[in-house]
Amino acid sequence: DMEKLARATGGRIVSNIEDLQPGDLGEATLVEERKVGEDKMVFVEGAKNAKSVTILIRGGFERLIAEGERALRDSLSAVADAVKFGKIVGGGGAVEIEVAKRLRAIAPKVGGKQQLAVEAFAKALEALPSTLAENAGLDALEMIMKLRAAHSDSNGRFMGINVFNGNIEDMFNLGVIEPAAIKLNAVKAATEAATMILRIDDFIAASKVGAGKEGAPGKKEGEKEGEEKED
Structure with missing residues (x-):
């Protein structure tokens, strides 16, 4: 509790009162005990140099x-x-559609089988805004078509889905943004998982539960083919 109070008021804990300096003191305009439900809590308000805050969820x-x-x-x-x-991107599927558009633009230049991989990656990115549209009760295919049309404009790279009215709008103007780091990590993790699956050459199916170790399935050890077990 003492450490929490020090962080809340901006003060420092001093073990010896003789070493106390003015800079060690914290400051708050109000410190009082209140009853919240069945619990008693101490509220510290108006601290100038607070190093922590408490959010009460009820x-x-x-x-x-x-x-x-x-x-x-x-x-x-x-x-x-x-x-x-320090970097953000537009939400509402805006960044996924924009990246998919640019990937499709460079795919023909890649050529060969790699072109198919680039196009498949672009299609996979569009699954995110498609899922967003479905969760909002919208027609996913229609939203993807509208997003593609909006991003065909050179100034449409921030256009995304407004899930509240179903329109395609500028996400930055709406304040719908996402940290670029989180988006980048999500795409990297998904790509690594897909790569691991594609590298699997073969798989081994597990035997059925109850199958015998030797001979016909289900035969117990010691039984021979054609023998009947006596009651």
Whole structure:
């Protein structure tokens, strides 16, 4: 509790009071104990140099609280990644459609079997906005066609799906953005998984449960072909 209070007020813990300096003191405009539900909590407000904050999540049942905590952690992680790496991309399927468009443009220049791989990769990227459209209750095929048409314009690289009205709009104007690092890591992980599967040359099927070790399936050890077991 002492460490939490020090972080909340911007103060430093001093083991000997004789070593206390003005710079060690924290500051807050209000410190009080409040009752939240059945629990008593100490609230520290108005700290100038606070090094931590507390977010109180409340709900009617445990599952709702857990879901709220998960969503909050995901949001904070996304913001932290955006600040750390300093790069963002448009959401709503905008970046996937734009990358797919550019891959299709260079595919003919690659030629050979590699061209087919490039086109397949582009198609795989479009699965993400397609899934987004389906989850929003929209026609996935129609949305993909609209996205392709919007991205055919040189100024349409930020166009994505507005899941609230089903329109194709500029994601940056709507504030629908994603950290580039998260998007890049997701594509890398999916590509590595697909590569591992493609490298599999053969597989070994497991034997059925109860099959005998030797002879005909299901025969117990010691039995011979044609023998009948006496009752």
